[in-house]
Amino acid sequence: MTDAVTDTAPATASFHASDEATARLKKRRASETRLRLYGVIAIALAALALVALLWNIVSRTMNAATEHYIAIDATIEEDEDDFLGVVKKSARGAFPYVSGRSAKRELYSLFSDGAADDMRQAKEAGTLETGEAVPMRFLMSDTADLYMRGEFGALETRASEGALTIEEDGKKVILRAQSGAFADALGLAKAGLAREADSLRRQEARQAVGIATLEQRLPDLTGDERENTLAQMTYFKSEQARFAAEATALDALITGDRDTRLALSNRMASFFVAAHGGILKLTEVSAETALAIPLVPMQTTETAPGGAWSLHILDRPEIGRPVKDRQIAILETLKDEGRIERVANWKFFSLSDSTQPEIAGIKGALIGSLWTMLVTFVLAFPIGVSAAIYLEEFAPKNRFTDFIEVNINNLAAVPSIVFGLLGLAVFLNFFGVPRSSPLAGGLVLALMTLPTVIIAARAAIRAVPPSIRWAAMGIGASKTQTVFHHVLPLAMPGILTGTIIGMAQALGETAPLLMIGMVAFITAVPEGITDSATVLPVQIFNWANASERAFDMRTAAAIAVLLAFLVLMNAIAIILRKRFERRW
Amino acid sequence: MKYRNTFALAFLASVAATSASARDEIRVVGSSTVFPFSTAVAEQFGKKTDFETPVVESTGSGGGLKLFCSGVGVDHPDVANSSRRMKQKEYDLCQANGVTDIIEVKIGFDGIVIGNAIDSPSFDLSRKDLYRALAKETAQYGRITANSFKTWNEVNPSMPPLPIEVLGPPPTSGTRDAFEELAIHKGAHQFGLEKADAKKVEIRDDGAYIESGENDNLIVSKLEADPKKLGIFGFSFLDQNADRIKGSKIEGVEPTFENIASGEYPVSRSLWVYVKKAHIGVIPGIEEYMAEFLDDAAIGEDGYAVEKGLIPLEDSELETYQSAVDNQTVMTGKEDLK
CATH class of the missing domain: 1.20.5 (Single alpha-helices involved in coiled-coils or other helix-helix interfaces)
Structure with a gap:
């Protein structure tokens, strides 16, 4: 310019x-x-x-805000204490046709252990109804619950035209329907086989590539290397032949005409027929006939007219989902009978950690966080404010206090895990504070929060105009009186805001707690600052690591609770500031 | 002011009181792989008995055994979980710190799965392939040199022409240790390296092996999002997510429950629990906790820990360890520790 x-x-x-x-x-x-x-x-x-x-x-x-219950009748004795047994007995009573060990196991695993816990608690509270055929609500297990939410795909219903004739053949049932009612199912099953055959062909081709490459190398090789390569070629060739044979076998099935029955496996989609109040699972299917096993028995075996029966398809192979076909049949039956209830999941706030997602709750971690924050506040606030007052109002300005100031600023930037190590060495090993306790956690987090509190408090105290101090001193107040009667009250909103922001940061920490044993599985709710406890972020971390899928939504819910806690703390900071703020 | 003093006194008193008091819950530390089984047992134990539910910490096998071996007394844990057998060094540390009587229990197996997205090409890997694809220095074109393999079919022509990208746990993880030992080192040895040399083989760090944190769920969802990648994770995660991911065969053996239990699947390891005998009778419930752990209802074939993905011991072996717990048989120091 x-x-x-x-x-x-x-x-x-x-x-x-x-x-x-x-x-x-x-x-x-x-x-x-x-x-x-x-x-x-x-x-x-x-x-x-x-x-x-x-x-x-x-x-x-x-x-995670809702959970499913199954309503069935139970027989409960006055002095019952095997409540898991009651759940199993009631399940057998409600589904008398489920027989065989593995089928029964599948039935029982629809129910959560939480169902027995509910009854035990009701008994302790004296509210458990006893007698025969008591209507009960049993908590559903996590996988069944996920199925009800459609996590494993939803049943697709196909129109049923024409009558369905049913003929019993030993334990199995032969189904016949005109006009190619099962053609869809057959097509889908064949498409699945075709995909499988394709994959086999690709693998076969890869073996061929391998053999060709090795063959090229072969002339240059001698001794052991040649032997090894030859052996590998033989292996590739045998694999190639195996893949080819398997693919050809599948081709034969795929090209089979529409009237030959195709055997279904658990690697293909599942097909169900619902008729006369029962549910059948198809095991072999052609365009017009099918072989099926009853999962839920039918009331009659009369011919079902068109529209009175239906074909349902679940396009996810049974082998790839934790909820099995029999369980789906039972759940669908229960759903049709209106015996599945979806209710608000208040348990999430009244239960503590568990290895079973459906009975895992946040209470223990929430209370643990509260205790830990209490200890942090009780320590960090008075110490931090005192330090700030001394440094701002009383300490001489010299190299030594400058050095301290620089160090406090540096401390605020130290990675939190370091405070954890310090806590382990000093509080746990030297002072013998109990491991995993909110006291230990609070001490460590207080160390971490202190610099933040001191910096915020100093800034707030510095922002109080000197005229206030001069006026106080002018009318004869001592230095202490000036600070405590005039400066501190005016600086308080700023100090509190800084403290709460420091605490909010501490609330979200897991790293320093790892060293002092708070990253743990603890089911008990802490009753004081010396009981073993865990905190909200640790709970989130633990659930995010669990393999059970139902923990996914609970992790999200726990995050929401943590966020709500943080918003609440910040809201308090804002309210305090608004209420006590003075302008001059 | 008076009120304030009372509060401070109460606070100090509570601090002082705790350091002296004994503890009435069992404390378990150790492996994150054993953690889900250990917590399931702890929870059942807490429900079935009048004892407090044990506190189970996930510190990793090495960290857990270090804590366990640091001494006898209420300040030290009672039980350590480990996803590998105790090392000789750790045993010596225990002895040096007065932890002389240790009950050693094998609770089952865990399979390490190398898998990819369900719709991706299936892999049939051998440990040799894994060594050649993932070692830092590997045998290629007839000599050992820095690994420059980019795609799987360069390693073995019969494998798909996908880039070598494997998501796996970081070096701090026991799963990583086990993978290195069972797959890479073994593969190197099979390939013709001397045992001592094979043990020194490291995993490559040029981006083909992608460290993805200790969280196996994360690896599973990354595999689902990127069908070209392979991932390394525990069997229970394959079990829970069989509709999203599949496991590769290793030397022709699929990672199934049966194959891992029978020992046919080559990349599997045993899981261990160590108990401090000196604490039995001091901390209430240790005997009962271990009895619950080794109960058929927990780690037997149909047990609840097995439902969580633990691969059970054979019946005869389970009985051996059940009686070891009943009789409180301690380690003699003559075990074949590494």
Whole structure:
């Protein structure tokens, strides 16, 4: 700019009005618009990310907000104490046709151990109804619950045209329906086989490539290497032949005409026929006939007219899902009878950690977090504020206090795991504070929070105008009186805000707690600061690591609880600031 | 002011009181692989008996055994879980710190699965292939040199032409140790390296092996999102997610429950629990906890720990360890520890 000014000697109006000037102006305005645009884009991206995060958490949390119960009758004796037995007995009573060991196991695993816990608690509370045929609600197991939410795919219903004749053949049932009612099923099964054959062919081709490559190398090889290569070629050839034979066998099945029955396996989609109140699982299918086994028995074996029966398809192979065909049949039957209830999951707040997702709750971790935060606050707040007052109001300004100030600022940036190591060495090993206790956790987190509190408190104290101090001293107050009667009350909103932000940070920490044993499986709710406890972020971490899929939504719910806790703490900070804030 | 003093006193008193008091819950530390089984047992134990539910910490096998061996007394854990057998060094540490009587129990097996997304090409790997594909320095074109294999079919022409990208746990993980030992080192030895040399083989760090954290769920979802990659994870995660991912065959053997239990699947390891005998009778319930752990209802064929993905011991072996717990048989120091 200076160049421009010196070049055009008299800075006249023509300089500002020239074409070049207009162009420059345009350019400057454009750059300002761009800058604004960048700002808007940055904020929009941040907002989008926040919305995506919240949406993700909230939508998954909604799943954890409800749970499923199965309503069946139970017989409960006055002095019953084997409640798991009661659940099993009631299940057998409700489904008398489920026989055989593995079938019964599948039936029992629809129910959660939590069902027995509920009864035990009711008995202890004296509210358990006893007698015969008591209507009970039993908690559903995690996999059954996930099926009800459609996690393993939903049953697809196909229209049923024409009558279905049913003929019993030993334990199995032969089904016949006109006009190719099962053609869809047959097609789908064959498509599955075709995919499998394709994959086999690809593997066969890969073996061929392997053999060709080895053959090329062979002339250059001698001794052991040659022997090894030959052996590998023989293996590849045998694999190639195996894949080819398997693929050809599948081809024969695929090209089989539509009237030959195709055997279904648990690697293909599952097909069910619902008729006369029963559910049958197809084991062999052709376009017009099918062989089936009854999973839920039918009331009659009369011919079912068109529309009175239906074909259901679940396009996920049984082998790839934890919920089995028999369980699906029972659940669908229960659903049709209206015996499955979906209710609000208040248990999530009244139960503590468990290895079974359906009876895992947040209470223990929530109370653990509260105790830990209490210890952190009781230690970090008074110590931090005292330190800040001393440093700001009393300490002389010299190299030593500068050194301390630099160190406090550095401490605020130390990785939190270091505080955990310090806690392990000092509090646990030296002072003998109990491992895993909120006391140990609170001590470590207080160390971590202290620098934040001191920095915030010092800033708040410094922001109090000197005139306040002078006025106080002018009317004869001592230094201590000035600080405690005048400066501190005015600085309090800032101090509290800083403290709560420091505490919020501590609330979300897991790393320092790892060293002092708070990353643990603890089912008991801590009753004091010396009981073993865990905290919310640790609970989230543990559930996120669990292999059971039902923990997924509970992890999201626990995150929501943690976020709510944080929002609450920040809200308190805002309220305190608004209430006590003074302007001068 | 008076009120404030009372509060401070109460606080100090509670601190002082705790350091002296004994503990009435069992403390278990150790492997994150054994953690889900150990917690399931702890939970059942807490429900079935009048004892407190044990506190189970997931510290990793090495960290757990270190804590376990640090001494006798209420400040030290009673039980250690480990996804490998105790090392001689750890045994010596225990002895040096007065932890002389240790009951050693094998509870079952865990299979390490190398898998990919369900719709991706199936792999039939051998340990030799894994060594050649994943070792830092590997045998290629007839000599040992820095690994420059980029795709699987370069390693073995019969494998799919996919880039070598394997998601696996970081070096701090026991699963990684076991994978290195059981797959890479073994494969190197099979390939013709001397045993001592094979043991020194490291996993490559040029991006073909992608460290993906200790969380197996994360690996599973990454595999689902990227069908070109392979991942290394525990069998229970394959079991729970069989509709999303599949396990590769290793030397022609599929990672199934039966194959791991029979020992046919080559990349599997045994899981161990160590109990401090000196604490039995001091901390209430240790005997009962171990009895619950070794009960058929827990780690037997149809046990609840097995439902969580533990591969059970053979009946005869289970009986051996059940009686070891009943008789409180301690380690003699003559075991074949590494």
